[in-house]
Amino acid sequence: MTKTTNQPKTGVLIVNLGTPDSPNTPDVRKYLREFLMDARVIDIPFMARFALVNFIIAPFRAPKSAKIYQKVWEERGSPLKFYSQDLEVLLQAALGDEYIVSMGMRYQSPSIEQALSKLKDKGLEQIIVVPLFPQYASATSGSVHEKVMQLIGQWQIIPDLKLVSSFFENPLFVEAFAELGRRYKAEYNYEHYLFTYHGLPERQIHKGDMSGGKCLTNGCCDTLHAKNKLCYRAQCFATSRFLAEKLGIAPENYTVSFQSRLGKDPWIQPYTEDVIHQLRDKNIKSVLAFSPSFVADCLETTIEVGEEYREVFEHRGGEHWRLVESLNVQPLWVETLKSIVFQYENKPVAAQPTI
Numbered sequence: 001m002t003k004t005t006n007q008p009k010t011g012v013l014i015v016n017l018g019t020p021d022s023p024n025t026p027d028v029r030k031y032l033r034e035f036l037m038d039a040r041v042i043d044i045p046f047m048a049r050f051a052l053v054n055f056i057i058a059p060f061r062a063p064k065s066a067k068i069y070q071k072v073w074e075e076r077g078s079p080l081k082f083y084s085q086d087l088e089v090l091l092q093a094a095l096g097d098e099y100i101v102s103m104g105m106r107y108q109s110p111s112i113e114q115a116l117s118k119l120k121d122k123g124l125e126q127i128i129v130v131p132l133f134p135q136y137a138s139a140t141s142g143s144v145h146e147k148v149m150q151l152i153g154q155w156q157i158i159p160d161l162k163l164v165s166s167f168f169e170n171p172l173f174v175e176a177f178a179e180l181g182r183r184y185k186a187e188y189n190y191e192h193y194l195f196t197y198h199g200l201p202e203r204q205i206h207k208g209d210m211s212g213g214k215c216l217t218n219g220c221c222d223t224l225h226a227k228n229k230l231c232y233r234a235q236c237f238a239t240s241r242f243l244a245e246k247l248g249i250a251p252e253n254y255t256v257s258f259q260s261r262l263g264k265d266p267w268i269q270p271y272t273e274d275v276i277h278q279l280r281d282k283n284i285k286s287v288l289a290f291s292p293s294f295v296a297d298c299l300e301t302t303i304e305v306g307e308e309y310r311e312v313f314e315h316r317g318g319e320h321w322r323l324v325e326s327l328n329v330q331p332l333w334v335e336t337l338k339s340i341v342f343q344y345e346n347k348p349v350a351a352q353p354t355i
Protein backbone atom coordinates (compact mmCIF):
# COMPACT_ATOMS: atom_id res chain seq x y z
CA MET A 1 0.00 0.00 0.00
CA THR A 2 1.41 3.37 -0.92
CA LYS A 3 1.32 6.14 1.65
CA THR A 4 -0.83 9.10 0.58
CA THR A 5 0.54 12.56 1.17
CA ASN A 6 -1.50 15.74 1.42
CA GLN A 7 -0.90 18.64 -0.94
CA PRO A 8 0.56 21.38 1.29
CA LYS A 9 -1.87 24.30 1.62
CA THR A 10 -0.09 26.54 4.10
CA GLY A 11 3.43 27.89 4.14
CA VAL A 12 4.92 28.84 7.48
CA LEU A 13 7.85 31.22 7.33
CA ILE A 14 9.76 31.53 10.59
CA VAL A 15 12.33 34.33 10.71
CA ASN A 16 15.00 35.13 13.23
CA LEU A 17 17.31 38.13 13.36
CA GLY A 18 20.47 36.78 11.75
CA THR A 19 24.04 36.29 12.73
CA PRO A 20 27.45 36.48 11.03
CA ASP A 21 28.49 33.62 8.73
CA SER A 22 31.59 33.11 10.86
CA PRO A 23 33.01 34.74 14.00
CA ASN A 24 35.81 36.36 12.01
CA THR A 25 36.06 40.14 11.85
CA PRO A 26 35.26 40.52 8.08
CA ASP A 27 32.10 38.40 8.42
CA VAL A 28 31.04 40.21 11.59
CA ARG A 29 31.63 43.54 9.83
CA LYS A 30 29.51 42.38 6.85
CA TYR A 31 26.73 41.33 9.24
CA LEU A 32 26.83 44.58 11.21
CA ARG A 33 26.70 46.61 8.01
CA GLU A 34 23.62 44.83 6.67
CA PHE A 35 21.87 44.82 10.07
CA LEU A 36 22.58 48.40 11.06
CA MET A 37 21.92 49.89 7.61
CA ASP A 38 18.30 48.77 8.04
CA ALA A 39 16.36 52.04 8.43
CA ARG A 40 14.13 50.40 11.04
CA VAL A 41 17.15 49.55 13.20
CA ILE A 42 19.09 52.81 12.99
CA ASP A 43 16.23 55.12 12.16
CA ILE A 44 18.08 58.27 11.15
CA PRO A 45 18.43 59.84 7.67
CA PHE A 46 20.28 57.69 5.13
CA MET A 47 23.49 59.73 4.83
CA ALA A 48 23.90 59.99 8.61
CA ARG A 49 23.22 56.26 8.99
CA PHE A 50 25.66 55.42 6.19
CA ALA A 51 28.44 57.45 7.78
CA LEU A 52 27.75 56.16 11.31
CA VAL A 53 27.61 52.51 10.28
CA ASN A 54 30.41 52.43 7.71
CA PHE A 55 32.91 54.82 9.28
CA ILE A 56 32.28 54.38 13.00
CA ILE A 57 30.30 51.34 14.16
CA ALA A 58 31.38 48.66 11.67
CA PRO A 59 35.12 49.37 11.73
CA PHE A 60 35.42 49.82 15.51
CA ARG A 61 32.79 47.39 16.76
CA ALA A 62 33.46 44.49 14.36
CA PRO A 63 36.79 43.34 15.90
CA LYS A 64 35.37 43.63 19.44
CA SER A 65 32.14 41.83 18.52
CA ALA A 66 34.12 39.15 16.65
CA LYS A 67 35.94 38.28 19.88
CA ILE A 68 32.58 37.85 21.64
CA TYR A 69 31.16 35.82 18.73
CA GLN A 70 34.18 33.50 19.03
CA LYS A 71 33.11 32.76 22.61
CA VAL A 72 29.51 31.95 21.69
CA TRP A 73 30.40 29.94 18.56
CA GLU A 74 29.96 26.19 18.85
CA GLU A 75 30.91 23.26 16.61
CA ARG A 76 27.61 23.70 14.74
CA GLY A 77 28.18 27.45 14.41
CA SER A 78 26.16 30.32 15.83
CA PRO A 79 23.52 29.03 18.31
CA LEU A 80 20.98 31.54 17.01
CA LYS A 81 21.25 29.92 13.58
CA PHE A 82 21.45 26.23 14.43
CA TYR A 83 18.57 26.41 16.92
CA SER A 84 16.50 28.14 14.23
CA GLN A 85 17.44 25.41 11.73
CA ASP A 86 16.46 22.70 14.24
CA LEU A 87 13.20 24.51 14.91
CA GLU A 88 12.34 24.45 11.21
CA VAL A 89 12.68 20.63 11.18
CA LEU A 90 10.78 20.13 14.45
CA LEU A 91 7.92 22.45 13.50
CA GLN A 92 7.59 20.72 10.11
CA ALA A 93 7.29 17.37 11.89
CA ALA A 94 4.75 18.78 14.35
CA LEU A 95 2.57 20.36 11.64
CA GLY A 96 2.68 17.53 9.09
CA ASP A 97 2.52 17.45 5.32
CA GLU A 98 -0.33 19.96 4.88
CA TYR A 99 2.31 22.58 5.66
CA ILE A 100 5.70 23.66 4.36
CA VAL A 101 7.86 25.22 7.04
CA SER A 102 10.76 27.38 5.96
CA MET A 103 13.29 29.31 8.06
CA GLY A 104 15.05 32.51 7.11
CA MET A 105 17.17 35.16 8.75
CA ARG A 106 16.44 38.88 8.39
CA TYR A 107 20.17 39.52 7.89
CA GLN A 108 22.81 37.28 6.30
CA SER A 109 21.96 33.64 5.68
CA PRO A 110 19.73 31.84 4.96
CA SER A 111 18.10 35.02 3.68
CA ILE A 112 14.34 35.58 3.69
CA GLU A 113 14.53 35.41 -0.11
CA GLN A 114 16.08 31.92 0.06
CA ALA A 115 13.51 30.84 2.63
CA LEU A 116 10.64 32.13 0.47
CA SER A 117 11.94 30.25 -2.59
CA LYS A 118 10.96 27.03 -0.74
CA LEU A 119 7.38 28.35 -0.61
CA LYS A 120 7.14 29.95 -4.06
CA ASP A 121 5.14 28.30 -6.89
CA LYS A 122 3.89 25.53 -4.62
CA GLY A 123 0.22 26.44 -5.05
CA LEU A 124 -0.03 27.43 -1.39
CA GLU A 125 -3.29 29.05 -0.32
CA GLN A 126 -1.65 31.07 2.41
CA ILE A 127 1.62 31.93 4.07
CA ILE A 128 1.87 32.64 7.78
CA VAL A 129 4.92 34.70 8.70
CA VAL A 130 6.16 34.27 12.26
CA PRO A 131 9.05 36.56 13.22
CA LEU A 132 10.70 34.82 16.17
CA PHE A 133 10.38 37.82 18.49
CA PRO A 134 7.80 37.51 21.28
CA GLN A 135 7.31 41.30 21.62
CA TYR A 136 6.72 43.62 18.67
CA ALA A 137 9.38 46.16 17.70
CA SER A 138 9.65 48.00 14.40
CA ALA A 139 13.37 47.07 14.41
CA THR A 140 12.63 43.33 14.51
CA SER A 141 9.15 42.01 13.61
CA GLY A 142 8.35 45.23 11.71
CA SER A 143 11.48 44.87 9.62
CA VAL A 144 10.72 41.21 8.85
CA HIS A 145 7.19 42.12 7.77
CA GLU A 146 8.43 44.90 5.52
CA LYS A 147 11.01 42.62 3.85
CA VAL A 148 8.52 39.79 3.32
CA MET A 149 5.92 42.14 1.79
CA GLN A 150 8.56 43.63 -0.50
CA LEU A 151 9.64 40.18 -1.75
CA ILE A 152 6.22 38.51 -2.01
CA GLY A 153 4.92 41.69 -3.63
CA GLN A 154 6.91 40.71 -6.73
CA TRP A 155 5.30 37.26 -7.09
CA GLN A 156 2.81 36.62 -9.90
CA ILE A 157 0.42 34.84 -7.55
CA ILE A 158 0.26 36.29 -4.09
CA PRO A 159 -1.34 33.91 -1.58
CA ASP A 160 -3.18 35.05 1.54
CA LEU A 161 -0.52 36.53 3.78
CA LYS A 162 -0.74 36.53 7.57
CA LEU A 163 1.83 38.46 9.56
CA VAL A 164 2.24 37.61 13.21
CA SER A 165 3.22 40.75 15.16
CA SER A 166 3.83 39.33 18.63
CA PHE A 167 3.08 36.29 20.74
CA PHE A 168 4.06 37.30 24.28
CA GLU A 169 0.44 36.69 25.33
CA ASN A 170 0.37 33.14 24.01
CA PRO A 171 -0.21 30.94 27.10
CA LEU A 172 2.06 28.18 25.79
CA PHE A 173 4.89 30.66 25.23
CA VAL A 174 4.59 31.85 28.83
CA GLU A 175 4.35 28.28 30.09
CA ALA A 176 7.43 27.24 28.05
CA PHE A 177 9.58 29.88 29.78
CA ALA A 178 7.95 29.18 33.15
CA GLU A 179 8.73 25.47 32.79
CA LEU A 180 12.44 26.28 32.40
CA GLY A 181 12.36 28.73 35.30
CA ARG A 182 10.68 26.23 37.63
CA ARG A 183 13.67 23.87 37.30
CA TYR A 184 16.07 26.56 38.52
CA LYS A 185 13.70 27.66 41.27
CA ALA A 186 13.51 24.10 42.54
CA GLU A 187 17.32 23.91 42.77
CA TYR A 188 17.97 27.15 44.66
CA ASN A 189 16.08 29.67 46.72
CA TYR A 190 16.84 32.86 44.74
CA GLU A 191 16.38 36.17 46.56
CA HIS A 192 15.48 38.06 43.42
CA TYR A 193 14.41 37.51 39.80
CA LEU A 194 15.41 39.65 36.83
CA PHE A 195 13.61 39.81 33.50
CA THR A 196 16.08 41.46 31.15
CA TYR A 197 15.00 42.36 27.61
CA HIS A 198 16.83 43.69 24.58
CA GLY A 199 16.60 47.48 24.69
CA LEU A 200 15.43 49.97 22.05
CA PRO A 201 16.11 53.67 21.51
CA GLU A 202 13.38 55.68 23.28
CA ARG A 203 12.85 57.50 19.98
CA GLN A 204 11.49 54.30 18.41
CA ILE A 205 8.96 53.87 21.22
CA HIS A 206 7.78 57.47 20.76
CA LYS A 207 7.34 56.94 17.02
CA GLY A 208 4.84 54.15 17.69
CA ASP A 209 3.13 55.92 20.58
CA MET A 210 -0.65 55.67 20.28
CA SER A 211 -1.33 57.03 23.75
CA GLY A 212 -1.20 60.71 22.81
CA GLY A 213 2.32 61.39 24.06
CA LYS A 214 2.01 59.51 27.38
CA CYS A 215 4.41 56.73 26.43
CA LEU A 216 7.50 56.53 28.65
CA THR A 217 5.99 58.89 31.20
CA ASN A 218 5.38 57.60 34.74
CA GLY A 219 3.95 54.10 34.84
CA CYS A 220 2.75 54.15 31.22
CA CYS A 221 3.84 50.54 30.64
CA ASP A 222 2.59 49.14 33.95
CA THR A 223 -0.63 47.82 32.48
CA LEU A 224 -1.51 46.75 28.97
CA HIS A 225 -4.48 48.52 27.39
CA ALA A 226 -5.84 49.52 23.97
CA LYS A 227 -3.53 52.53 23.66
CA ASN A 228 -0.24 50.79 24.47
CA LYS A 229 -0.83 47.20 23.46
CA LEU A 230 1.69 47.53 20.59
CA CYS A 231 4.35 49.26 22.70
CA TYR A 232 7.45 47.06 23.00
CA ARG A 233 8.20 48.22 26.54
CA ALA A 234 4.62 47.65 27.71
CA GLN A 235 4.68 44.17 26.12
CA CYS A 236 7.94 43.37 27.98
CA PHE A 237 6.39 44.43 31.29
CA ALA A 238 3.31 42.32 30.53
CA THR A 239 5.49 39.29 29.68
CA SER A 240 7.22 39.67 33.05
CA ARG A 241 3.91 39.89 34.93
CA PHE A 242 2.64 36.72 33.21
CA LEU A 243 5.85 34.87 34.05
CA ALA A 244 6.01 36.09 37.62
CA GLU A 245 2.40 35.03 38.18
CA LYS A 246 3.06 31.58 36.73
CA LEU A 247 6.15 31.15 38.86
CA GLY A 248 4.59 32.54 42.04
CA ILE A 249 7.05 35.46 42.26
CA ALA A 250 5.72 38.43 44.25
CA PRO A 251 6.02 41.89 42.52
CA GLU A 252 8.62 43.08 45.06
CA ASN A 253 10.83 40.10 44.24
CA TYR A 254 11.37 40.81 40.57
CA THR A 255 12.64 43.63 38.36
CA VAL A 256 12.28 44.33 34.62
CA SER A 257 15.27 45.81 32.79
CA PHE A 258 16.66 46.51 29.33
CA GLN A 259 20.10 45.63 27.99
CA SER A 260 22.43 46.08 24.98
CA ARG A 261 22.30 49.86 24.55
CA LEU A 262 24.16 51.03 21.43
CA GLY A 263 25.30 54.64 21.04
CA LYS A 264 24.67 57.70 23.19
CA ASP A 265 20.95 58.30 22.61
CA PRO A 266 18.65 57.39 25.50
CA TRP A 267 17.31 53.84 25.33
CA ILE A 268 14.36 52.47 27.26
CA GLN A 269 15.00 52.12 30.97
CA PRO A 270 15.83 50.87 33.51
CA TYR A 271 19.16 49.67 32.15
CA THR A 272 20.13 46.17 33.26
CA GLU A 273 23.52 47.25 34.52
CA ASP A 274 22.00 49.98 36.74
CA VAL A 275 19.49 47.49 38.13
CA ILE A 276 22.29 45.08 39.05
CA HIS A 277 24.00 47.85 41.04
CA GLN A 278 20.69 48.72 42.74
CA LEU A 279 20.18 45.07 43.69
CA ARG A 280 23.63 44.93 45.24
CA ASP A 281 22.96 48.24 47.05
CA LYS A 282 20.07 46.35 48.70
CA ASN A 283 22.46 43.47 49.43
CA ILE A 284 20.65 41.00 47.16
CA LYS A 285 23.02 38.06 46.94
CA SER A 286 21.34 35.71 44.48
CA VAL A 287 19.57 36.42 41.20
CA LEU A 288 17.90 34.22 38.60
CA ALA A 289 17.86 36.04 35.25
CA PHE A 290 15.43 35.42 32.38
CA SER A 291 15.86 36.83 28.86
CA PRO A 292 12.35 36.53 27.43
CA SER A 293 12.84 38.72 24.36
CA PHE A 294 14.92 35.93 22.82
CA VAL A 295 13.68 32.49 21.85
CA ALA A 296 17.12 31.08 21.04
CA ASP A 297 20.33 31.46 22.95
CA CYS A 298 22.74 33.87 21.33
CA LEU A 299 25.41 36.41 22.09
CA GLU A 300 22.90 38.57 23.94
CA THR A 301 21.83 35.82 26.35
CA THR A 302 24.77 33.47 26.89
CA ILE A 303 27.51 36.08 26.90
CA GLU A 304 25.89 39.37 27.85
CA VAL A 305 23.52 38.09 30.55
CA GLY A 306 25.17 34.78 31.42
CA GLU A 307 28.75 36.09 31.65
CA GLU A 308 29.10 39.88 31.48
CA TYR A 309 26.25 40.78 33.86
CA ARG A 310 27.26 37.92 36.18
CA GLU A 311 30.73 39.48 36.37
CA VAL A 312 29.23 42.90 37.23
CA PHE A 313 27.09 41.28 39.94
CA GLU A 314 29.97 39.26 41.41
CA HIS A 315 32.35 42.19 41.20
CA ARG A 316 29.94 44.06 43.48
CA GLY A 317 29.92 41.14 45.94
CA GLY A 318 26.92 39.18 44.59
CA GLU A 319 27.23 35.45 45.16
CA HIS A 320 24.88 33.51 42.93
CA TRP A 321 23.83 34.59 39.43
CA ARG A 322 22.18 32.19 36.99
CA LEU A 323 20.71 32.67 33.53
CA VAL A 324 17.70 30.58 32.48
CA GLU A 325 18.54 29.29 29.02
CA SER A 326 16.30 30.27 26.12
CA LEU A 327 13.51 28.19 24.58
CA ASN A 328 15.86 26.82 21.86
CA VAL A 329 14.26 23.48 20.83
CA GLN A 330 12.15 22.84 23.92
CA PRO A 331 9.06 20.71 22.94
CA LEU A 332 6.66 23.24 24.50
CA TRP A 333 8.17 25.96 22.29
CA VAL A 334 7.48 23.85 19.18
CA GLU A 335 3.92 23.40 20.48
CA THR A 336 3.70 27.17 20.98
CA LEU A 337 4.56 27.79 17.34
CA LYS A 338 2.09 25.15 16.23
CA SER A 339 -0.62 26.83 18.30
CA ILE A 340 0.24 30.22 16.75
CA VAL A 341 -0.13 28.76 13.26
CA PHE A 342 -3.47 27.14 14.17
CA GLN A 343 -4.68 30.35 15.79
CA TYR A 344 -3.99 32.29 12.56
CA GLU A 345 -5.84 29.62 10.57
CA ASN A 346 -8.79 29.73 12.98
CA LYS A 347 -8.24 26.05 13.74
CA PRO A 348 -9.08 24.74 17.19
CA VAL A 349 -6.07 24.72 19.48
CA ALA A 350 -5.63 21.94 22.06
CA ALA A 351 -6.46 22.97 25.65
CA GLN A 352 -3.99 25.65 26.71
CA PRO A 353 -2.72 26.69 30.11
CA THR A 354 -4.13 29.96 31.43
CA ILE A 355 -2.11 33.10 32.03
Ligand SMILES: C=CC1=C(C)c2cc3[nH]c(cc4nc(cc5[nH]c(cc1n2)c(C)c5CCC(=O)O)C(CCC(=O)O)=C4C)c(C)c3C=C
Binds near residue numbers: 017018041133262
Ligand atom coordinates in the same frame (compact mmCIF):
# COMPACT_ATOMS: atom_id res chain seq x y z
C1 LIG B 1 14.60 41.15 20.92
C2 LIG B 1 14.98 41.42 19.82
C3 LIG B 1 15.94 42.48 19.42
C4 LIG B 1 15.74 43.85 19.38
C5 LIG B 1 14.52 44.63 19.76
C6 LIG B 1 16.95 44.41 18.86
C7 LIG B 1 17.19 45.76 18.64
C8 LIG B 1 18.41 46.32 18.30
N1 LIG B 1 19.64 45.69 18.24
C9 LIG B 1 20.63 46.58 17.88
C10 LIG B 1 22.01 46.31 17.73
C11 LIG B 1 22.62 45.05 17.86
N2 LIG B 1 22.01 43.87 18.21
C12 LIG B 1 22.90 42.84 18.12
C13 LIG B 1 22.67 41.51 18.34
C14 LIG B 1 21.42 40.92 18.52
N3 LIG B 1 20.22 41.58 18.64
C15 LIG B 1 19.21 40.66 18.78
C16 LIG B 1 17.84 40.92 18.93
C17 LIG B 1 17.28 42.20 18.98
N4 LIG B 1 17.84 43.38 18.62
C18 LIG B 1 19.80 39.36 18.73
C19 LIG B 1 19.04 38.07 18.78
C20 LIG B 1 21.18 39.52 18.59
C21 LIG B 1 22.24 38.44 18.61
C22 LIG B 1 22.60 37.85 17.29
C23 LIG B 1 23.59 36.75 17.40
O1 LIG B 1 24.19 36.48 16.36
O2 LIG B 1 23.83 36.09 18.44
C24 LIG B 1 24.17 43.38 17.68
C25 LIG B 1 25.41 42.56 17.32
C26 LIG B 1 26.23 42.12 18.43
C27 LIG B 1 27.05 43.25 18.98
O3 LIG B 1 27.90 43.76 18.28
O4 LIG B 1 26.72 43.67 20.11
C28 LIG B 1 24.01 44.75 17.53
C29 LIG B 1 25.03 45.74 17.08
C30 LIG B 1 19.98 47.83 17.71
C31 LIG B 1 20.67 49.11 17.28
C32 LIG B 1 18.62 47.67 17.97
C33 LIG B 1 17.48 48.63 17.97
C34 LIG B 1 17.17 49.54 17.25
Ligand SMILES: [Fe+2]
Binds near residue numbers: 198
Ligand atom coordinates in the same frame (compact mmCIF):
# COMPACT_ATOMS: atom_id res chain seq x y z
FE1 LIG C 1 20.01 43.70 18.84
Ligand SMILES: [Fe+2]
Binds near residue numbers: 228
Ligand atom coordinates in the same frame (compact mmCIF):
# COMPACT_ATOMS: atom_id res chain seq x y z
FE1 LIG D 1 4.75 52.55 26.82
